[in-house]
Amino acid sequence: MKVIIAEKPSVAKNIADALKIKGKKDGYFEGNGYLITWAFGHLLQLFDAKDYDDKMAKWNMENFPFIPHQFRYKVKSDPRKKGKEDLGAKKQLKIIYTLLKRQDVDAIISACDYDREGQLIGDTIIYNLKTGKKVYRLLLNEWTPEEVLKGLDNIKPNTEMKPLQDAGIGRQWADWVIGINLTSVATLKYQKGKGQALNIGRVLLPTLKIIYDRDKEIERFVPEDYFKLAAQFKTQDGNEYEGMYSENGESQFKDKACLEQIEQELKEKHASILDKQVERKREYPPYLFNLSNLQGYITSKYKGWTSDKVLKIAQSIYEKKYITYPRTASSVLEESLAGKAANVLEKIKKGLPYESEIRFTKSKRVFDNSKVESHSAIIPTYLIPKSLTPDEQLVYTAIKNRFIMQFMPVAEHEETKILTKISSSEIKGLFVSKGKVQLVEGWKKVEKQESKDTLLPFVNISDPVQIVSCSLTSHVTKPPKHHTEKTLLKVMETAGKGIEKEEGEEMMEAVLSGYSIGTPATRAETIKKLKMVGYITTQNKYLLCTDLGRRLVETFPVKELFDLEFTGRLEKTLADIEKQKYTKEGFLNLIFEFTAKSVTTIKSEKDITIHEVTRGKKSNEVLGKCPVCGHDVIEGQKGFGCSNWKSGCKFVVWKNDKFLSALKKKPTKTMVKALLKNGVALVKGLTSKKGNKFEAYLRYEKNPDNEFFSWKMEFAPNQKQKAAHSADHLN
Numbered sequence: 001m002k003v004i005i006a007e008k009p010s011v012a013k014n015i016a017d018a019l020k021i022k023g024k025k026d027g028y029f030e031g032n033g034y035l036i037t038w039a040f041g042h043l044l045q046l047f048d049a050k051d052y053d054d055k056m057a058k059w060n061m062e063n064f065p066f067i068p069h070q071f072r073y074k075v076k077s078d079p080r081k082k083g084k085e086d087l088g089a090k091k092q093l094k095i096i097y098t099l100l101k102r103q104d105v106d107a108i109i110s111a112c113d114y115d116r117e118g119q120l121i122g123d124t125i126i127y128n129l130k131t132g133k134k135v136y137r138l139l140l141n142e143w144t145p146e147e148v149l150k151g152l153d154n155i156k157p158n159t160e161m162k163p164l165q166d167a168g169i170g171r172q173w174a175d176w177v178i179g180i181n182l183t184s185v186a187t188l189k190y191q192k193g194k195g196q197a198l199n200i201g202r203v204l205l206p207t208l209k210i211i212y213d214r215d216k217e218i219e220r221f222v223p224e225d226y227f228k229l230a231a232q233f234k235t236q237d238g239n240e241y242e243g244m245y246s247e248n249g250e251s252q253f254k255d256k257a258c259l260e261q262i263e264q265e266l267k268e269k270h271a272s273i274l275d276k277q278v279e280r281k282r283e284y285p286p287y288l289f290n291l292s293n294l295q296g297y298i299t300s301k302y303k304g305w306t307s308d309k310v311l312k313i314a315q316s317i318y319e320k321k322y323i324t325y326p327r328t329a330s331s332v333l334e335e336s337l338a339g340k341a342a343n344v345l346e347k348i349k350k351g352l353p354y355e356s357e358i359r360f361t362k363s364k365r366v367f368d369n370s371k372v373e374s375h376s377a378i379i380p381t382y383l384i385p386k387s388l389t390p391d392e393q394l395v396y397t398a399i400k401n402r403f404i405m406q407f408m409p410v411a412e413h414e415e416t417k418i419l420t421k422i423s424s425s426e427i428k429g430l431f432v433s434k435g436k437v438q439l440v441e442g443w444k445k446v447e448k449q450e451s452k453d454t455l456l457p458f459v460n461i462s463d464p465v466q467i468v469s470c471s472l473t474s475h476v477t478k479p480p481k482h483h484t485e486k487t488l489l490k491v492m493e494t495a496g497k498g499i500e501k502e503e504g505e506e507m508m509e510a511v512l513s514g515y516s517i518g519t520p521a522t523r524a525e526t527i528k529k530l531k532m533v534g535y536i537t538t539q540n541k542y543l544l545c546t547d548l549g550r551r552l553v554e555t556f557p558v559k560e561l562f563d564l565e566f567t568g569r570l571e572k573t574l575a576d577i578e579k580q581k582y583t584k585e586g587f588l589n590l591i592f593e594f595t596a597k598s599v600t601t602i603k604s605e606k607d608i609t610i611h612e613v614t615r616g617k618k619s620n621e622v623l624g625k626c627p628v629c630g631h632d633v634i635e636g637q638k639g640f641g642c643s644n645w646k647s648g649c650k651f652v653v654w655k656n657d658k659f660l661s662a663l664k665k666k667p668t669k670t671m672v673k674a675l676l677k678n679g680v681a682l683v684k685g686l687t688s689k690k691g692n693k694f695e696a697y698l699r700y701e702k703n704p705d706n707e708f709f710s711w712k713m714e715f716a717p718n719q720k721q722k723a724a725h726s727a728d729h730l731n
Helices: 008-020 087-101 116-129 145-152 158-190 203-221 256-265 291-301 309-321 333-349 390-405 486-491 505-512 522-531 547-555 564-578 585-605 658-660 669-678 717-726
Strands: 001-006 021-025 028-031 034-038 045-046 074-075 107-111 134-136 225-234 241-245 271-283 411-422 430-440 464-476 538-540 542-545 632-635 639-642 652-654 681-687 692-701 708-712
Touching: 001 008, 001 087, 008 028, 008 034, 008 107, 008 309, 021 116, 034 087, 045 116, 045 158, 087 116, 087 639, 107 116, 116 134, 116 158, 134 158, 158 564, 158 585, 203 522, 203 542, 203 547, 203 564, 203 652, 225 256, 241 717, 256 464, 256 564, 271 430, 291 309, 291 390, 291 522, 309 390, 333 390, 464 692, 486 522, 522 538, 538 547, 542 547, 564 585, 632 669, 669 681, 669 692
Parallel strands: 001 034, 001 107, 107 134
Antiparallel strands: 021 028, 028 034, 045 074, 225 241, 225 464, 241 430, 271 411, 271 464, 411 430, 538 542, 632 639, 639 652, 681 692, 692 708
């Protein structure tokens, strides 16, 4: 009998399905010689400082730096109950350990995600128990039945994964030591009043600095005026075209008088075609998605999306077996995947209007071992999705389309450049006209990308042309734009190595060099955390530093943590540990020395207040009377509830209410007020499972047989026909 430990219940179910195991027990599946159980991500976490030493229960400057001699693990904490164990995690750990200890179990297989974090999740659970049983690793890039069965035939001894485990442990312990020490000391030094700590992190601060630097660049920007001169020409057969005046390749001029003089010179002058260049150009599709490019594409194209949301949705589609592993840095596929890719293409192209143009080819742009690090690019699997949420469908379609594009004809266009010369020795420059005509649409058909043609008339060299008119226009230089999640991810991906183009060999090599801020799996969480701790804010799609974020950058004395080169080097070292080019011990010693030195630096600095926490008594607006006990209903952190809760009243409308969440809605004060006053609220903008928007009357009524409340939905008479189509969430 073998125990398989998956990272999540959904993955365990995929493995059970592949092995045709139906026997579901409490916390595991059993059948066909396997016990398949699961974690919920991390079930264990590192000890808190106070777990090692009671004196660390209260922050005191003289107790830092604090670096444990031996790192230990405990059941993860309940995020909703500070200081308490997560009972769900505790129960699942007990189930796992019971299975591992069973007499009939002779081997353990870790089936957690094939990355640093997945290795750590499985290994901390397995090795904390010390069973002495053989441990193997199932390494998969997708969870389709075919791949699961193939993977189980090719499991590896877990000892071969020691470098990946070392990198995972090195990252985890390093971030704990830096975070615990520098967050504590910085908060004691620079914060007045008790509240949320001043969060300091190895990846957090350099990311903040990227946003800060762009904000400062915009502030320092001084706009400058410049001028352009355009002329309209007419050919012998009466066709007109425009040309832009250019000298030495420059068409923007600071000297307005110079252009005014040329404008005067143009009057009553003749012109002719000096040169005509026609060039046929090929446009290749953008490379396959890695995680950062997928996040950048979706967040820039669709309003309201964040990198964190894209990752969660992609992870969900991956666990449903419809795409390959999403947390990848690679934009190409391993060459060994050519057969699989051809099979996938054959299945997903069926029925497309351009199906006849899709041809599988094994090109270096798609298949190249030298450009793959750990995981290949994200592509669809051979399974065609039957039911996806609208969000999942949007992300899946982007991945599917990007894959199909690689096997469509290359797009081609013709570029024409006409140089027009004025018959005047006073005018040194030329008028440049550019035209473009799309000849082959190719892969652009996949996403219906429309190419605008700029047509120029047919001319020959030396043809005379007539000057019809000219116009001198004034312009102002524009500052750079604030970072978006797309542009920020691009800088993080290469630790700001100055790669201008998003696509191309240079960008791929920079990504694979290992110099980065965080990893594909952690960057979205970093951006989310920067918002959560109040260091950055968003305006539309742009990211900006808050006053607190600015003060932190300008005051915090450990400047290495803001340095992209320093942080990039640390991430590169972790990648080198995976490749056995560096040791975990060497990396951790470097981190411990850096932390101790940083604590000393902070202690020796002047006392400055970066953040002052003021706690005024919050006056709660009364939303109505409790339908159970008649007391006031007020807004709390997690819901709209009865103020008499301390005496046992349980009336509450949770902010993360599952019924409303399924309809893509959150309860609002207005909704709760209407429910309490009228017993019913008209709610607009509800979303059905199929993505249709509708409105309905909602009631929140007490169940007759218990103390809980349930939702009831009603439609106005004139809405009933509409509701028949919209309310498919009930089916």
